[in-house]
Amino acid sequence: MISSEALHLGPLMLPWRLLFLFVALIITAMIGRKVGQQAQWSSEIQQRFQDSIWSSVWIGLVGARLVFIGLNLESYLASPIDMLKIQDKGFDLIGGVVTGGAWFWWRNSAIATKAKAILLLIFVMLLGTGFITQKLLHKDTHYPSLSFPSLNLSNQDQLNIVPLQQFQGQPTVVNLWASWCPPCHREMPVLQRAHDQHPKVHFVMLNQGEEVETVRAYLTKNQFSFKHVLLDAQGEMPQALNSFGLPTTLFFNAQGQLVERHQGELSQAMLQQYLKKINP
Incomplete structure (x- = not known):
C-alpha cells in the first residue's frame, strides 16, 4: 500500500524521506566509483570512500538528533528520557546533512576537493529533488465527511x-x-x-x-x-x-x-x- 507519507509493506512502514535518502546515497556511491576509476584512485582510497558513504549516514543521524534536541532542549529537559526515544522522529534535516557531509569530507582527505564538492552537491540535489517531488505530489487533504x-x-x-x-x-x-x-x-x-x-x-x-x-x-x-x-x-x-x-x-x-x-x-x-x- 502506498500513502503520501510512506510505502507500506505489510506491517513494515518505509517513510518516503528515508527511501529518498538511501536512493540518493546509492546513486552518489555509484557515481563516486566511476569518478574514482577515471581518476585512478588507489584501492585504499576507493574502500575508504565507500565506507565513508555509509558511516556518514550514522554520523548524520546522530548529528540530526542532537541538533533537534538542542533546538527543543526545554521540552527534553522536562522529560530527559525522551532524548533516547528516536521513534518520535525528532531529527533536524539540515543538521544531519551538515554533520554527515562534514564527516564525509574529513574521511576522504585524499580525494581532490573538487571531486568531493561535486559528489556532495549531487547527493544534496538528489535528496532535495526527492523531497520536493513528494511535496508536489502531496494532495491537499481536509476533514473527511465523517x-x-x-x-x-x-x-x-x-x-x-x-x-x-x-x-x-x-x-x-x-x-x-x-x-x-x-x-x-x-x-x-x-x-x-x-x-x-x-x-x-x-x-x-x-x-x-x-x-x-x-x-x-x-x-x-x-x-x-x-x-x-x-x-x-x-x-x-x-x-x-x-x-x-x-x-x-x-x-x-x-x-x-x-x-x-x-x-x-x-x-x-x-x-x-x-x-x-x-x-x-
Whole structure:
C-alpha cells in the first residue's frame, strides 16, 4: 500500500524521506566509483570512500538528533528520557546533512576537493529533488465527511453524533488510538498536558474499534479528561486518510487542511513542533 507519507509493506512502514535518502546515497556511491576509476584512485582510497558513504549516514543521524534536541532542549529537559526515544522522529534535516557531509569530507582527505564538492552537491540535489517531488505530489487533504459518536464521561447514557467538520475554525489535533496499544498509552500524558496548555487548539481523541464501556473505563482509570473523545468503531478515519497503524496523530489547521501526520509515539518536543505549524 502506498500513502503520501510512506510505502507500506505489510506491517513494515518505509517513510518516503528515508527511501529518498538511501536512493540518493546509492546513486552518489555509484557515481563516486566511476569518478574514482577515471581518476585512478588507489584501492585504499576507493574502500575508504565507500565506507565513508555509509558511516556518514550514522554520523548524520546522530548529528540530526542532537541538533533537534538542542533546538527543543526545554521540552527534553522536562522529560530527559525522551532524548533516547528516536521513534518520535525528532531529527533536524539540515543538521544531519551538515554533520554527515562534514564527516564525509574529513574521511576522504585524499580525494581532490573538487571531486568531493561535486559528489556532495549531487547527493544534496538528489535528496532535495526527492523531497520536493513528494511535496508536489502531496494532495491537499481536509476533514473527511465523517461523523462519530462522542463519549461524554459525565453522562453514562448520552452519545451525541459529532461531524469532524465542526472543528473547522480552530487548529485541531486528531489522535487515533486504542486502549490495548502500548505506545498510545505512553503518549497519552503528553497529549493531555498539551490539551490543558493549549485551549485554542481542539484535541480530538478518536478511539479505534473499541466498545463504549472499554473506552470509558480506560479514561476513568487513568484520569484522562479530554474534552472531545469520539468513537470510530469501524475504522473509517484511517481508511479515509490512508493512515495505517496506531497511534497516528493528524494535525489540521484552522481551515481544516491536514498539515502534518505523525505515525508512532509522540514526544513532548515533537508535539510542540507540530503545534507550531498549525497554531503559529
